[in-house]
Amino acid sequence: xxxxxxxxxxxxxxxxxxxxxxxxxxxxxxxxxxxxxxxxxxxxxxxxxxxxxxxxxxxxxxxxxxxxxxxxxxxxxxxxxxxxxxxxxxxxxxxxxxxxxxxxxxxxxxxxxxxxxxxxxxxxxxxxxxxxxxxxxxxxxxxxxxxxxxxxxxxxxxxxxxxxxxxxxxxxxxxxxxxxxxxxxxxxxxxxxxxxxxxxxxxxxxxxxxxxxxxxxxxxxxxxxxxxxxxxxxxxxxxxxxxxxxxxxxxxxxxxxxxxxxxxxxxxxxxxxxxxxxxxxxxxxxxxxxxxxxxxxxxxxxxxxxxxxxxxxxxxxxxxxxxxxxxxxxxxxxxxxxxxxxxxxxxxxxxxxxxxxxxxxxxxxxxxxxxxxxxxxxxxxxxxxxxxxxxxxxxxxxxxxxxxxxxxxxxxxxxxxxxxxxxxxxxxxxxxxxxxxxxxxxxxxxxxxxxxxxxxxxxxxxx
Amino acid sequence: xxxxxxxxxxxxxxxxxxxxxxxxxxxxxxxxxxxxxxxxxxxxxxxxxxxxxxxxxxxxxxxxxxxxxxxxxxxxxxxxxxxxxxxxxxxxxxxxxxxxxxxxxxxxxxxxxxxxxxxxxxxxxxxxxxxxxxxxxxxxxxxxxxxxxxxxxxxxxxxxxxxxxxxxxxxxxxxxxxxxxxxxxxxxxxxxxxxxxxxxxxxxxxxxxxxxxxxxxxxxxxxxxxxxxxxxxxxxxxxxxxxxxxxxxxxxxxxxxxxxxxxxxxxxxxxxxxxxxxxxxxxxxxxxxxxxxxxxxxxxxxxxxxxxxxxxxxxxxxxxxxxxxxxxxxxxxxxxxxxxxxxxxxxxxxxxxxxxxxxxxxxxxxxxxxxxxxxxxxxxxxx
Numbered sequence: 036x037x038x039x040x041x042x043x044x045x046x047x048x049x050x051x052x053x054x055x056x057x058x059x060x061x062x063x064x065x066x067x068x069x070x071x072x073x074x075x076x077x078x079x080x081x082x083x084x085x086x087x088x089x090x091x092x093x094x095x096x097x098x099x100x101x102x103x104x105x106x107x108x109x110x111x112x113x114x115x116x117x118x119x120x121x122x123x124x125x126x127x128x129x130x131x132x133x134x135x136x137x138x139x140x141x142x143x144x145x146x147x148x149x150x151x152x153x154x155x156x157x158x159x160x161x162x163x164x165x166x167x168x169x170x171x172x173x174x175x176x177x178x179x180x181x182x183x184x185x186x187x188x189x190x191x192x193x194x195x196x197x198x199x200x201x202x203x204x205x206x207x208x209x210x211x212x213x214x215x216x217x218x219x220x221x222x223x224x225x226x227x228x229x230x231x232x233x234x235x236x237x238x239x240x241x242x243x244x245x246x247x248x249x250x251x252x253x254x255x256x257x258x259x260x261x262x263x264x265x266x267x268x269x270x271x272x273x274x275x276x277x278x279x280x281x282x283x284x285x286x287x288x289x290x291x292x293x294x295x296x297x298x299x300x301x302x303x304x305x306x307x308x309x310x311x312x313x314x315x316x317x318x319x320x321x322x323x324x325x326x327x328x329x330x331x332x333x334x335x336x337x338x339x340x341x342x343x344x345x346x347x348x349x350x351x352x353x354x355x356x357x358x359x360x361x362x363x364x365x366x367x368x369x370x371x372x373x374x375x376x377x378x379x380x381x382x383x384x385x386x387x388x389x390x391x392x393x394x395x396x397x398x399x400x401x402x403x404x405x406x407x408x409x410x411x412x413x414x415x416x417x418x419x420x421x422x423x424x425x426x427x428x429x430x431x432x433x434x435x436x437x438x439x440x441x442x443x444x445x446x447x448x449x450x451x452x453x454x455x456x457x458x459x460x461x462x463x464x465x466x467x468x469x470x471x472x473x474x475x476x477x478x479x480x481x482x483x484x485x486x487x488x489x490x491x492x493x494x495x496x497x498x
Numbered sequence: 499x500x501x502x503x504x505x506x507x508x509x510x511x512x513x514x515x516x517x518x519x520x521x522x523x524x525x526x527x528x529x530x531x532x533x534x535x536x537x538x539x540x541x542x543x544x545x546x547x548x549x550x551x552x553x554x555x556x557x558x559x560x561x562x563x564x565x566x567x568x569x570x571x572x573x574x575x576x577x578x579x580x581x582x583x584x585x586x587x588x589x590x591x592x593x594x595x596x597x598x599x600x601x602x603x604x605x606x607x608x609x610x611x612x613x614x615x616x617x618x619x620x621x622x623x624x625x626x627x628x629x630x631x632x633x634x635x636x637x638x639x640x641x642x643x644x645x646x647x648x649x650x651x652x653x654x655x656x657x658x659x660x661x662x663x664x665x666x667x668x669x670x671x672x673x674x675x676x677x678x679x680x681x682x683x684x685x686x687x688x689x690x691x692x693x694x695x696x697x698x699x700x701x702x703x704x705x706x707x708x709x710x711x712x713x714x715x716x717x718x719x720x721x722x723x724x725x726x727x728x729x730x731x732x733x734x735x736x737x738x739x740x741x742x743x744x745x746x747x748x749x750x751x752x753x754x755x756x757x758x759x760x761x762x763x764x765x766x767x768x769x770x771x772x773x774x775x776x777x778x779x780x781x782x783x784x785x786x787x788x789x790x791x792x793x794x795x796x797x798x799x800x801x802x803x804x805x806x807x808x809x810x811x812x813x814x815x816x817x818x819x820x821x822x823x824x825x826x827x828x829x830x831x832x833x834x835x836x837x838x839x840x841x842x843x844x845x846x847x848x849x850x851x852x853x854x855x856x857x858x859x860x861x862x863x864x865x866x867x868x869x870x871x872x873x874x875x876x877x878x879x880x881x
Contacts, residue, residue, distance in 0.1 A: 162742070204746040207795045216794070225563045229794020233746045236609065236800065246610045247625065252832065255609075411653065411668065418741050419540075421612050431692060432653035433700035434666045440683055444675040475686040480678075488682060493690040 039466075046465040047372055050498045051334065053144035055388025058462045070366055073143035074359055079180045083137035087130055090172035094197055094280030097165050098269055123167040130171025131404040131414045138387045140396050149182045149362070150174065151383070152333055154415075156326075157193045157242060158422030159202040161415050166202055170415035173198035186326065186356035187317035190242060194234070194313060195282045197267045203234035203420060206270055210263040210290025215274065230290075235259035237420045243316040245325030250297060257294045261301065261309040264289030323351035329425070330361065335371050336378070337426040343370040374466075377497040379427035382410035384498065385439060389446065389490055392463045393454070410442060411435040440491050447487030456485035464494045530640065531777045532812065533727050534853045535736045535767065536633055536657065538619070539760070539784035541743035542611060544798055545805030546790065546836065547753045549600050549818070552579045556790070556825025564749055564792040574598065578818050583757040586765035590809050594816035597808040597878060599845055601823055603786060603838035605869060609800035611744065614785030619657035621843060623868035632843075632865040634660030636850050637735055639864055647735040648703065650723050658737050663695070665733065667703040667726070716740075716763035724770025727778070738763070743784060747797040764809055776811035779853045779879060783807075783842060789834050790825055802835035806842065808849055812879050819875065844871045845878075852879040 048066030049056050063069035097119075104115050141147040154174045161167040177196040181189035193199055200206045208231035209216050219228040235258035240246045264286060269279030277283025284306040293302040296312050297319075316322060327347035331339035347364055354360035365371055380388065386407060407414050411434075417423045424430075456476050460468045468476070472492040479485035489495060551557050552568040553576055571579040572588040578600065580588050590596040606617035606625070613625035621632030637647045638661060648665040649658050658664045680701070687693040703726075719738060726732045740760060745752045760782065768775050787804030803823075808815070823829050823837035831837040843866045850865070851858035862871055 204795055204797070207747070209794050211794065226796075227562065227794065231746055231793050231795040231797070232799050240610050240612075246613050247608075252609070419611065428659065429653050431696060432666045433696045433703060434668045435653055436693065436696045437700040437704070438668075440680070441675045444679050469689070471689045472686065475682060478685075479682065484679060484682065487679065488686055491683060492686060493693055496693070 042465045042467070043374055044372060047374075048145075049465065050388070051378065052148065052366075052371075054138055054141075054148055054384070055144075055391040055498075056463045056465070057391045057394060058459065059394045062465070067366055070145050071363065073145045074183055074362075077141075077143035077146040077183060079182075081137045081141065081179070083133050083140060084175050084179075087133050087171055087175060088126075090169050090176060090197055091278065091280035093126070093168050093172060094165070094267070095269060097168060098271070098279065101271075123165065126168040127161060127170065127415075128402045128404040130174075131407070132398045132402065133171065134174065134414065135387065135390070135403050136397060139390055146182060150179055152330070153182055153189065154178045155417070155422040155425075156329060157189075157199070158417050158420055159198050159415060160417050160419065161413075162418055163202055166198060166415070169198040169201070174415075183359055184357075185317075186322075186351070186358055187314060189358075190313055190317050191310065193242070194238065194309075195265065197280060197282065199234070200265060200267055200282070203237055204231045205234040205262060206266045207231065207272060208234070208259065208263050209288045210260060212292070213263060213288050213290055215285075215287040228288075230256070230259050230263065232256060232259040235262055238313070238316070241421055243313075243325070244319060244321040245328075248321035248325070254296050257296045258309070258312060260290040260292075261294045261296070261312055264306065265309060318352070318356050320348070320352060323348040323356075327351055327361070330365060331370075333378075333425050334365060335368075335373075336376060337428075340370045343368050379431045380496055380498050381423065381425075381430050382407060382412035382435065382439070383414065385496065386410065388463075388495070388498070389443070392459065392490070392495075393446075393450070406442070410438050436491075436496075439496070440487075443487040443490040444484075446490060447483040447485075450483060450486050452482035454486050455482060456489040459486070460489050460492075463489070466494075468492065468494060530734055530854060531774070532853050532855075533734055533736075533771070533774060533778040533810075534636070534850055535723065535727070535738065535778065535780040535810075537738045537740055537760075537763070537780060537782040538615075538655065538657065539740050539743050539782060540611070540615060541741060541745075541784075542614070542786050542788055542800055543743040543756070543784040543804060544745060544749065544753060544788040545600060545602075545784075545803065546787070547749070548581055548584075548757065548807075549574075549598050549805040550579045550581060551577055551600075551822065551825065553577045554822070554825050556829075560791040560825060562792055564796065564798075566750070566753075574818050577822060578820070581753070581757050583754045584761045586761045586768070587807070587809065590764070590768070591816060595809055595811055595813050597813050597815040598818045598820075599806040599808070599840055600818065600820035601803045601836055601838055602783075602806045602840040602842050602845060603803045604842045606786065607802065609786065609802075611785060611800070616656065618783065618785045618842065619655060621657075621846075621866045621869070627868060630660030631655070631657035632846065633657040633735065633737055634662050634664065635865050636854075636861075637662035637664070639856055639861060640734070640854060646733055647737075648723075648726050648733040649737045650719060650726075651737070651739055655737055655739060663699060665699045665703040667722070716759040717766045720763040720766025721770045724767050727767075728771050728774045745788070745797045746793065746799060747795045749792075749797040752797075768809075778810040779812050779849055780809045781806065781846065781849055782809070783846075787836055790830055790836055791834065802831045803838035804836075806845060808845075808878060812853065814878060814880050840875070841869075841871060841873070843869050844873065844875050847871065848875045848878050852877070852881065 044066045052070055100119055138147050159166050159170055161170050173196055177192040209228040211229045216228045232255050236255045239250050264284050266273050266285050268277030268281050268283035274285050274287045276285050291304050293300055301308050301311050327344045331344045347361055350361045350364035475488050476485045547566055550566055558565050568579040571582045573579045587596055604618045606614050616625045619631050620628040622628035649655055654664055654666055687697050723736050771778055783806040784804050786802055788798035788801040793799050821839040823839050847862035848858045851861040
């Protein structure tokens, strides 16, 4: 292996698989072994997340606050609502900073990148209440513990998590023939209770099989019926069951009878019915293809080579959705180590790599949630359950580039002459800076300006 | 914020080398006075609550407690009423500047938002059948191919992606970097085709938006778009995105809020465009409609046919265009959704064609090369 190709492997391991070079960390001698060793180094309960509350107490407190609000007199209502919104914003900003610090200080940046990947695959969006307070806890509880486990376990943790049950309207979906629906029809015929198929559709379309993979409207409806009763304890308007703010199965809301999804019949009714369907969906060949394609697109190219996708899908199927086996197949694939074409960094990836490049280990009092919003990618707010796009077309746009340029300029101005970009550049980009970038840095009128230029250089905008 | 004046001075100081290197900086006056604005309602906006078929007994039956009280709603004709939140749109209707289209749909018949938006924006016959968007192909049909379209969004939506250069501008601008630094960035990107083009386009957009930074509420979004569109050298085609229409629950309140926002956006466009409003056509459309019946949680699920809206001084309005399929149980698509009777691509081709004086059938072949029009629409605009 020549020195040039060594540098090239290092570049891809650190910047494309990892989250960007930290100059204060040693350059790995064996980049591929360094990636694999991270499976042992990764800590799901990362120190950066230690101060963040769990979803059950957050949701219970939120429910309590809403109840108090209803009892409050009219004079207090506006002030109480404002206070609730401020608390939610504070919670969200704190969780975004925890996520960022975790990405800066992690001993396993490749696995941390996978956390970001899966959180986007199973996206929730804070533009719907009360996801602002729950999105961080959702990532900590449903995603982080399962990125190195089986896909099925992550799928179950996600679909049973209160954040997802609320985001995709599952928590109040009621079987039309359930005890609760029959009672509601009698008590209040004007407000019948019934199905909501939102979560069922997105499970099939986004979380598992993928769109146009052969399921139809009746599969969506049948899965929605099986899911009825999957809800949350202590939720207003649903029967009391389970601990407040945690997953609870409500038998009174559950649709009786057997269900048929993708020609398979699922008996008996009950909490385990939807679980059995999810079990089959998690290992279906279409799910393997869907996940393989998204992983290959994230790590290799916007339009990934079909042979690579097939290899990853085979690894997924042969190992029954064991995710590290799929990651190993990815690292072992020659396509993953091809230099061209590089991936254009998303605003999140760019910000993380920028702060790592400056050896930051904390946020220094800066709230990064508004920064990411300014840069065009508010954390946990993709606005749709499909999550953020993972291709250059979505991120390489005039206005979003200008925002990075302006942010980099301010970062440079704050750094002053503390950093020499000409020395930092080759560290951040192991394959070396282009002649054009070197020339621009050499001609810069100040150290601050040179650093800003390095951070928006073509090499640093891509991974 | 750098003013238009000082930005121009910067361009002059930057010198002819810069202008030669960046053709995107040359602002071309468009060869038409007509403006075409596409507002995409993402999330499947409910047509039945926008353009309410109050005279169809199926509406009250299917929607039950969810049905909008049409007591206070303006009646458009003997069949349809407008949602009461659309106050300004009702005024435009009275001034014959609003045309409503019901039971309209793209050729897409499944119920995925993302595939539905892909078909609507690409103009293809199926999801991902075309890589670029119909609005970009419309730009290509106009005499000049530069400076004629803008997306008021941080990135370019699919409908505007394609061969024609398109600017983007997002309404929450951070503080600007000094001109001197921007000049260095220009040199940094000299050898990188992708970044160079993005940079040049971003500089153009800054130039035209000059004014205080704006927040992303509907009124300010409309004002910002109007500022670009009314600029003599500004774009003639714009795309705006409106999110939040996926009302699976709490539909009554959410639709009222969503429509209020849309109403404010349209009013801001009208007020901001001033005299140019007379030359303007605004098309509002969504990827598909929602179930005819209420679901079990105070909302509606993904459906098929929806409503679309044409407003503007150039619109021959004051009417509803609908081959109404009815809401009887036998009339519903797959027994659950409003049956589509008007092709959305026929509406787009007719509106855009008349707007720019292009022959609609010919334009339809350029915008929607994979689709046929089975029933052309009549005249939509003042010619």
